[in-house]
Amino acid sequence: MQQREGQLVDLHLRKIYPARITWASGRILDIEPLQQAEGPYFIPGFIDAHVHIESSMVVPSEFARLAVQHGTIGTVSDPHEIANVLGIPGVLFMIKNGQQVPFHFAFGAPSCVPATTFETAGAEIDVDGIRQLLAMPEVSYLAEMMNYPGVLHKEEGVMAKIAEAHAAGKPVDGHAPGLKGQEAQQYAAAGISTDHECFTLEEARYKAKLGMKILIREGSAARNFDALIPLIREYPGQIMFCSDDKHPDSLLEGHINLLVAEAVARGYDFFDVLRAACVHPVAHYGMAAGLLRPGESADFIMVEDLRHFKVLETWIKGSCVYREGQSLIERVSVETPNQFNRQPLSASAFQIKAESGQVHVIEAIDGSLITGQTTLPPLVSSGLAVSDPGRDLLKLTVINRYQEAAPQVGFIRGFGLKQGAIASCVGHDSHNILAVGTDDELLARAVNLVIANKGGISAVGAETEQVLPLPVAGIMSNEDGFEVASAYQAIDRFVRMELGSPLRAPFMTLSFMALLVIPDLKLSDKGLFSGQQFEFIPLFKS
DSSP, X not given: OEEEEEEEEETTTTEEEEEEEEEETTEEEEXXXXXXXXXXXXXXXXXXXXXXGGGGTBOHHHHHHHHGGGTEEEEEEOTHHHHHHHXXXXXXXXXXXXXXXXXXXXXXXXXXXXXXSSSOOSOOOOHHHHHHHHTSTTEEEEEEEOOHHHHHTTOHHHHHHHHHHHHHTOOEEEOOTTOOHHHHHHHHHTTOOEESOOOSHHHHHHHHHTTOEEEEEBOSSOBOHHHHTTHHHHSGGGEEEEOBXXXXXXXXXXXXXXXXXXXXXXXXXXHHHHIIIIIHHHHHHTOOOOXXXXXXXXXXXXXXXXXXXXXXXXXXXXXXXXETTEEOOOOOOOOOOOOOOOOOOOGGGGOEEOOSSEEEEEEOOTTOSOOEEEEEOOEXXXXXXXXXXXXXXXXXXXXXXXXXXXXXXXXXXXXXXXXXXXXXXXXXXXXXXXXXXXXXXXXXXXXXXXXXXXXXXXXXXXXXXXXXXXXXXXXXBXXXXXXXXXXXXXXXXXXXXXXXXXXXXHHHHHHTTTOTTSSSEEEETTEEEETTTTEEOOSEEO
């Protein structure tokens, strides 16, 4: 039995008072109010209400080792990324690995595998597969239903998956960027309870009025906190915080704790903010995480103050997992399941024969999953349309990683590389190989580094090359999370400082250039795709 005294932050009674907390065998036994007490503030641990752990490039057990230093005690985790590579075995891998450490993982059943029919994925999860996953106690919900056109048109397979979740008594997560009006009403009426893709306050307010829970997202690339934080005053009972996608370097710097501190600093109600960060995800997803009440799991954090929320200790299931700047979660052995079938490519594979007219160009936007589009005349050399770094008009390629097929090549602006190329096998949603570069030779070098390692991220300059191998499904490392974060920082710094990219997170931004379900213009391994028209378009505009 253990006891500690301090200032209890009671999010249920909405008050702070001196108390003695007693726990044993992983559960809170008693909380005794005191007249006075010295010591830190006790708060229920933070929950990331929607995250793809795979985007951190580490497996769940390593994600936990990094996250607990920021007071995170659990995540609502959509294993959509590994499912698109390996199917149900990938989901089971994530569950098994996460069970080996003290952390609360609420995994979802990925609803869209493959995400669309306009790209090549490595697996498929049909209605029977969804039923199988939802029957597992470790699976808490049907993960983001990003096929919102399928919901609006009541496609049989889509509606059957939603019905399976309802039959299992588990919530359905949404994913419908920009949807408003009658279409949003129809989407919510299908029994979809959340959305983390709102990017304007107007859209979020509309969905909140429909009763949907709104997740305020602040990740490594997509950042909606500034736009949506007023909702915590307007709909305090319907708000949660999430990161969605968090690269390892930013996970070193902070997590949900940063959003809490910022919201409190801006004057939003202290208890509303903390309930969004701690209570609402546990309640909505039926998580086993405790909320500092007798009889519940002994999960809490001790913080130095209620302004900066500096974490002194993190306790999960009655065990101290972080103290004095050190994560106390031990490493576990990690398997490396994968599916990667590509041979090296030559520079000629990325050539584009010039045609008359202009080319459709993807416009990458820093800090956003949304892309723009424009048309520009290409630079032509020896009858070929080539990259033009002087206009920041670079080649983008997507290559099928699951079988031999010709690369798809287009043009993109916004990466700002002066000379060089970067490549990655972290390419939402199907995780084919993506690369952007200033010439075909460098594109080939970057791509072939990823192929040689059967997954990873790479960057090449005229005389330098760097690679971070990701052997777990081609999208995660099996190494120490802190070392992976350090290696990622080094290659990211090389891209920004040596190759000249102005993007805050160039690899994260690159990973979304094949995300067809987010408008507007994207590139898949099958061609240039308009998210607004939801169809392929030609590279050259006649």
